[in-house]
């Protein structure tokens with residue numbers, strides 16, 4: 001099986017290292033700049049284990065910044081930040097044939113979210129993610145399989161990746177279940193590579209549940225610079241998060257994605273991560289664009305179309321967007 005990982009950062013690097021160690025697939029990667037140069041000169045370095053017993057392995061990996069060098073693949077794993085998707089859409093064509101599966105391994109609401117979701121009105125659109133249909137045209141819905149990655153990895157420098165915690169990857173067809181040959185093949189591949197794969201009945205429900213937990217803590221950490229524990233320790237902030245989550249749950253109920261949990265119970269799940277820096281805080285500190293549209297903008301798109309009032313989420317978006325704009329990390333004109 002020919003597998004190409006598009007975006008060799010924390011998640012892409014973890015997947016690449018595990019797949020390379022197993023050696024069952026013909027693996028390659030799209031990388032750029034100093035990451036590409038490091039891969040060519042030294043290979044991919046992968047660090048695993050607690051800091052005092054960390055093991056480092058090195059893997060040679062075929063990599064290029066030009067998809068035409070790698071050709072049509074059986075599976076392309078998208079592990080860029082969602083903000084890079086327009087660029088990916090413009091360049092990915094040489095990797096895709098009619099039978100290529102696109103494995104979407106990113107946080108937030110994806111561009112294909114409504115495809116296959118039972119009972120979703122056709123008219124629902126994700127204007128903040130794919131305003132003119134460019135992503136849908138370049139990354140066809142019918143070729144996508146979804147994942148939710150319940151694990152954590154860190155990009156320590158170009159071509160150097162560390163597995164931090166967790167090992168769980170949920171997989172599912174946008175139309176529901178995992179019974180298709182492509183889904184079974186991907187589950188087998190990731191299981192062989194050492195991940196705890198879990199079949200999803202409805203992958204959009206798993207995406208929504210993760211989003212419910214991270215759509216507030218991510219932007220709040222980006223604005224305040226605080227770690228997760230300090231955010232949850234502040235009663236006013238935690239209550240604000242809960243109010244956003246109740247609004248988000250009402251939106252979910254309108255599109256068939258019901259969440260039967262109390263926000264306080266979900267906060268306890270996040271609390272178990274301790275004094276962690278969210279991915280959005282890491283991006284702000286690294287001066288990178290933030291995934292605000294996939295996490296919050298898309299939620300607002302849906303809320304407005306299904307007529308659910310979401311004043312707290314609007315406030316969260318407004319303040320987060322303004323903060324990111326002042327830092328040059330969010331477009332001025334969207």
Ligand SMILES: NC(=O)C1=CN([C@@H]2O[C@H](COP(=O)(O)OP(=O)(O)OC[C@H]3O[C@@H](n4cnc5c(N)ncnc54)[C@H](OP(=O)(O)O)[C@@H]3O)[C@@H](O)[C@H]2O)C=CC1
Nearest residue numbers: 007008009010011079080081082084087106107152153155
């Ligand atoms: N890290 C984590 O623990 C988790 C992350 N996620 C999600 O997974 C997704 C990936 O995140 P993560 O791995 O952390 O992100 P990283 O920033 O670590 O990695 C993204 C990689 O994509 C590369 N890239 C960006 N733009 C392009 C482009 N246009 N062409 C080619 N390569 C590009 C980056 O290269 P460059 O350095 O050159 O910009 C970088 O190597 C995100 O949606 C994130 O929210 C989900 C769960 C956990």
Ligand SMILES: CC(C)(CO)C(=O)C(=O)O
Nearest residue numbers: 213214217218278279280
């Ligand atoms: C908050 C966390 C760690 C998990 O919910 C996450 O998804 C992120 O940092 O982006």
